[in-house]
Amino acid sequence: MNNSKKQLLPTIRDLPRFLCEPDPYIYLSNNYVVLDYETTNKDKGTALRGDNRIVLACWHAVLGEETEVLSHYGGEYELSELVEAVQRADFLVAHNAKFELQWLERCGLDIGEVVVYDTMLGEYVLGGNRWVGAKVGLDAIARRRGLGAKATLVSNLIKNGVCPSDIPRAWLEKYCARDVDLTHRLFLEQRRELEEHGLLKVLYTRCLLTPVLADIEKNGMYLDAERVEAAYVAAERELFDLNVRLHTLTGGINTNSTKQLAKFLYEDLKFAEVKDYKGKPLRTPAGAPRTDVDTISSLRPKNQKQREFLEVYSRHKEVSNELTKYLRKWHECCENDGGHLTAFFNQHMTQTHRLSSSGAKYRTQFQNFPRTYKPFFTAPTDKWLVGECDGSQLEFRVAVHLGRDEQGLYDIEHGEDIHGFTAQTLTEAGEPTDRQGAKAHTFKPLYGGQSGTHAQQTYYQAFRLKYKGIAEAQQRWINEVLSTGKLVTEWGMVYHWPGTKMSRSGYVDNTTSICNYPVQGFATAEIIPIALVFMWHRLRRSDLQMRIVNTIHDSIIMLLPEEEQEDFHILSKECLINAVYDYLRCTYNVQLTVPLGCSVSTGKHWGSKEETKYEAEKELYRGNGV
DNA sequence: GAAAAGTGCGCC
């Protein structure tokens, strides 16, 4: 166990050079490999399925002026030449490199030692918020850039479910060679543009996260079968009763149909629609009456029939949601897979560049479990725990930094109760609100929110007055977008809102996005990924057994042996706090001016209430950091 | 009959 080369917890200096001395200009080197795999096609060909295999690998090995064009038809055990080429190179180029990395790991590569350049992420970073998802697919990019479309015959075969292993070898080779060539030319175009726009560093950060995600997707999370089963059975039982009652009350309409439900609510039961301050009914974007919980819960029943319907309906909605989105799937997962639940992370789906996730086999994504279900997750073995660490008030603190807001800094340093201020302001404006109820409103101004009830508007104004620095920064962002159509953030990321105009009333299009993207992006697309990267590499170079299993925007979820609790605390603090300051300074030349904090908890199940909080030392954010 | 649009709801 005491491997001489490893330590329980290596320091940051022991990490690979590309981390302790981050250098985005490595991408200007001409020592790289461009790779594309064709694989069998179960679940999109993922390497995480043992029954998939590599059909064909095509790669370019570039060294100086020389480009070798290579390919190999056959499985992963015969690809040592490729693995060695990748190890010799300064970096690996691939489109959606997470996919290739998972395969390369099966081919025997240590993916913790590789720097990748992902052309999908390259395009994503160049686009800012302009193109996401399918628009950064290789086809779409080739079309947009006039690089020549993909070979249509083979791509159509694959799209229509034909396994590459059944496609004639010569066709497939031509297709794959073309994709590598396309990826290579795309890379050369992109790196020039990224350098020109000062975006290499942003791409570097995106790409550092790729091997981390490639690895943690393999882990998954574990459900406590007993807890899931109990909740599942109780919910099915309750739903059955509620269905009967609802059927009687409504005469058998389908309450899942917004159309039928709206007719029942507003015509049959004669509820009055909720109106705005001008007396106009609040409708959906398409003009239909609203039937969501918020709307329905604000309806005021005037008779017994209305009252009873609201009561039964709201509970029915709750229970059926829980069942269809979580409990039935998790019940299946416990029956068939011992409660092992997996998902994958999408690096290219969001406008702000935070991650998104999608459920794998059971289609439950990893970022929207109901909070009350956290205790349904547990460790797969005895003597292991679930741990969670998250950035304290992360988006607020980021906003305070971006606005160099003195009041905000004071409040953070003195642990002021921000929600308390919200509650007090709302109460004094005639809308009695407790602290819990105030939480929803506290940060709405960070999203540029202005409207609402009189008391709410009073609060938003009070927020803008109190945190002047934040409000002024947001106003500057709006002005910049008005005059240039884009916003260059202080870490280099550029968001675009072309054609933004001011209306006659003075309201600027996209105000809410302009106010929010920099905050959300810096917090959850830069800071947390940095922490994840450092945490993963330090664990990888240690003897510790704990592993990262999930990340939800401002938090990281782990599985760990009981005896590694202290290491987990240290690691959380050092990665979520210290490493972030260093990395931001080295890579982005950004000196954070606020304390970062984190809170750490562990337990037999996820969601333990006992938290330990840590705060940054003053010299990290108030001096030169030395 | 499949795809797209619309609506609602879970999380941060």
Next chain:
DNA sequence: AAATGGCGCACTTTTC
């Protein structure tokens, strides 16, 4: 005219 950001998934209805 409206004016709180970001997602993915279930379900119904509309469109092609």
